[in-house]
Amino acid sequence: MAGLPGTGLGGIFYMLLVIWMGVRETWLLTRGTSARAQWMEIARFGSLAICIVSALWFEGWLLAQAFAWFPNLGPDERSAGMYLTALAPALTTAPLLILAVLLGGIHVLRLLRQRPARSMADVERGLAEKQRLLA
Amino acid sequence: MSGLDGVEALAPGVTAIVPAYNETASIAATIRSLQRQTYRISEIIVVDDCSTDGTGELAGSLGVTVLRPTQNTGSKAGAQTFALPFVKTEFCIAIDADTELAADAVAKLLTAMQDRSVAAACGSVLPRRVQTIWERGRYIEYLFAFSFFKCIQEFFGKPLISSGCFSAYRTKELRQVGGWSNRTLAEDMDLTWTLYAEGHAVRFVAEAVCYPLEPHSFHFLSKQLRRWSHGFIQNVRIHWPHVLEIPYLRSVLAVHVWDATIASVAYLVLLPLLALFVHPVFLLGYIIDLPAVAVPVVASGIKRGELGRVLASLPCFFVLRFVNAVFMLRAVWGELVTGKTLAVYEKGH
Numbered sequence: 239m240a241g242l243p244g245t246g247l248g249g250i251f252y253m254l255l256v257i258w259m260g261v262r263e264t265w266l267l268t269r270g271t272s273a274r275a276q277w278m279e280i281a282r283f284g285s286l287a288i289c290i291v292s293a294l295w296f297e298g299w300l301l302a303q304a305f306a307w308f309p310n311l312g313p314d315e316r317s318a319g320m321y322l323t324a325l326a327p328a329l330t331t332a333p334l335l336i337l338a339v340l341l342g343g344i345h346v347l348r349l350l351r352q353r354p355a356r357s358m359a360d361v362e363r364g365l366a367e368k369q370r371l372l373a
Numbered sequence: 374m375s376g377l378d379g380v381e382a383l384a385p386g387v388t389a390i391v392p393a394y395n396e397t398a399s400i401a402a403t404i405r406s407l408q409r410q411t412y413r414i415s416e417i418i419v420v421d422d423c424s425t426d427g428t429g430e431l432a433g434s435l436g437v438t439v440l441r442p443t444q445n446t447g448s449k450a451g452a453q454t455f456a457l458p459f460v461k462t463e464f465c466i467a468i469d470a471d472t473e474l475a476a477d478a479v480a481k482l483l484t485a486m487q488d489r490s491v492a493a494a495c496g497s498v499l500p501r502r503v504q505t506i507w508e509r510g511r512y513i514e515y516l517f518a519f520s521f522f523k524c525i526q527e528f529f530g531k532p533l534i535s536s537g538c539f540s541a542y543r544t545k546e547l548r549q550v551g552g553w554s555n556r557t558l559a560e561d562m563d564l565t566w567t568l569y570a571e572g573h574a575v576r577f578v579a580e581a582v583c584y585p586l587e588p589h590s591f592h593f594l595s596k597q598l599r600r601w602s603h604g605f606i607q608n609v610r611i612h613w614p615h616v617l618e619i620p621y622l623r624s625v626l627a628v629h630v631w632d633a634t635i636a637s638v639a640y641l642v643l644l645p646l647l648a649l650f651v652h653p654v655f656l657l658g659y660i661i662d663l664p665a666v667a668v669p670v671v672a673s674g675i676k677r678g679e680l681g682r683v684l685a686s687l688p689c690f691f692v693l694r695f696v697n698a699v700f701m702l703r704a705v706w707g708e709l710v711t712g713k714t715l716a717v718y719e720k721g722h
Contacts, residue, residue: 248522248632249665251624255525279528286521286669293664301657337628344627348617 247340249290250333256280256287383544386415386462387483392452394422394445396470397431399586404435406473412480415462419470420452428470449537450560454552460544467553469538472585473501481581482541492546492573493565495535496581497523507594509686510693511587513670516683517690520673523577531569531621532577533629537561539583546573557611558715559604566608569622570615598697602704603715605633610708634705637698660691 259280266272389407393400400419407417417437421429423445433439440459446452453467464486466479478496485494497519503512526532537560550567553560565575588594609630617623640659647655667687674683707713 247636248628249662251628252522252525255529259525259528276528279524283521283525283528286672289672290665290668293668294662297661297664336631340627340631341624344617344623348623351614351617 247333247337251337253287253290254337256283259283383463384415384461387412387464387466387479387541388460388462388544389414389417390453390456390460390465390467391417391419391432391437391470392422392449392456392467393419393424393428393432393470394452395424395426396428397424397426399471400428400432401435402473403468403470404432404437406476407468407479408435409476410474410479411477412483414466414479416460418456418459420446420456422446422452446555448555448558448560450553450555453560454554457544457548457552463544464541465544465547466539466541467537468583469585471501472538472583474539474584475582478539478581478583479541481578485576485578486541486543488574488576490574491576492543492568492571493535493540494576494578494581495532495540496578496583498536498538498583498585500587501584502586502589503682503686505589506689506692507591508587508589509689510691512686513666513683513690514693516670516673517666519579521669524579526621526625527577527579529621530574531619531625532575533565533622533625534562535565535568535575535577536583538585539581546571557604557607558600559608562604562608563611566612566616566622569619570612594696595700598700599704599715602633602697602700603708605701606704606708607714633701637701640695640698641702659695663687663691666690 259276263272263276263280266276391400391403391407396403404417404419407414419429419432419437419439421432421439421441423442429439429441438459440456442452442455446455449469457465464483466482468474482494482496485491498515499519500508500512500515503509523532540561546568547564550564550571554563554567557563568575588597609626613626616626644655644658647658670683670687671680674680704715707715
């Protein structure tokens with residue numbers, strides 16, 4: 239399936255969207271336009287998101303235990319420290335940063351693609367031409 | 374597009390369009406599932422796209438309308454659009470000739486169409502057969518997508534694609550955009566994003582379920598993945614200026630493009646290099662996100678009473694994902710770098 243997310247950026251993006259679901263629906267609630275069905279959806283996906291994060295944390299704990307019990311499987315202790323120092327931001331902050339840059343980038347692209355404002359002279363020329371064609 | 378102006382008033386009801394090329398093995402089951410729908414379908418139109426195996430005759434024997442173009446239309450889009458001028462009802466559904474529907478699938482989709490702003494609606498897709506490694510991988514892919522991502526897209530009113538294997542459309546709006554185009558190999562994606570660009574709404578109804586046949590062998594899977602990956606890039610190239618102006622959709626698509634391209638490079642190039650030159654532990658990167666995939670699909674499997682099937686199929690998802698990445702990078706290379714765009718439509722079964 240083309241573009242099916244599930245790793246890194248896509249997974250994080252949809253997890254953040256689950257949080258945004260709650261934020262948006264809260265704002266709609268203050269305006270009196272929220273719906274019960276939407277809150278049930280938020281509860282469902284919020285529960286899934288919490289389970290996913292918990293499972294990922296548990297997986298990390300299991301891996302750490304596995305490397306402790308079977309040192310030959312993982313990098314040596316000194317390298318492990320280096321990798322963790324290098325990888326920890328890569329697995330946490332970097333995807334969030336990339337996502338922010340990606341989503342910000344599309345807005346910048348939108349702004350760059352917007353047509354420049356027409357001058358009044360251009361508008362008047364356009365109107366005059368239209369009137370000539372209709373005459 | 375000529376003949377699609379829909380000058381004639383449309384009657385209430387729904388017409389099914391079934392494009393078919395050499396589908397004798399599956400079309401009877403498709404037609405019967407349409408005839409058994411809780412919502413009575415006004416007319417079933419099978420477009421026999423110059424089949425050589427008696428597909429048209431078989432369909433005709435089941436009491437449906439069979440249309441036969443004078444020459445093969447070359448694609449599913451061509452066959453479906455061929456039938457569009459013959460639709461006399463307010464709604465139409467397009468369904469693949471290898472797809473069966475849950476008995477209430479049409480009724481559920483049409484409920485979403487009661488909102489006049491909705492021009493298209495789609496449902497959940499699950500493989501009808503789950504046996505080979507490829508079918509199992511696809512089963513998990515679909516469960517993951519249709520129980521999680523697509524539901525979230527729907528919450529924000531922007532499902533990314535109205536699936537080509539089974540979707541409902543408002544006939545008038547469908548004609549106004551010219552039906553299904555064969556300018557890309559993913560006509561469902563092209564049509565969905567065109568409808569969005571025209572200001573229409575698209576809905577995803579998770580309870581409306583269809584069951585297509587998925588590729589059971591690598592040979593057929595490769596044809597399908599080539600078509601899907603090239604179709605994705607072709608559509609991004611055509612639609613990105615319009616999609617940029619559509620909130621939520623632009624963000625969803627940007628992330629999907631990233632995952633399809635950059636993440637694929639990381640998957641196929643970066644991880645092996647790290648494993649080879651730094652430490653083999655980096656191979657864990659191929660399955661490190663197992664919990665993120667497993668939690669939603671296990672939850673969905675429990676709900677469907679298919680937990681055993683889900684657990685047995687989970688490993689196949691990671692194999693299929695690897696293969697997906699290969700085809701996607703090949704498509705990016707072909708479509709964007711060498712300019713060798715794929716134009717030939719090949720069936721996936």
